[in-house]
Amino acid sequence: MKEIVKKIKKNLQKKFFTKKVYISETLENLMIIVVSNYFENMSLLERQKNIYKVITGYITDKTIHSVSIKTYTLNEWKKQKNIE
Known part of the structure; x- marks a missing residue:
């Protein structure tokens, strides 16, 4: 499972040109x-x-059963972090 999470994270980092990708451990x-x-x-x-x-x-192959997605620009992320 951890390998799949790592692969998803790597693919997201590559697609969106960022290192700021956070993923839970459970699929x-x-x-x-x-x-x-x-x-x-x-x-x-x-x-x-x-x-x-x-x-x-x-x-589609049922590796992921449900997903919650949050996306931010860098400015939105900074504002979000200040709120918390």
């Missing part, structure tokens, strides 16, 4: 957070679609 209820300026000027729906393009294979 049953996977949580993904990606922080990248790639999402600049994108709607939330467009951002989600881009993430799903990377993980669809894992969903």
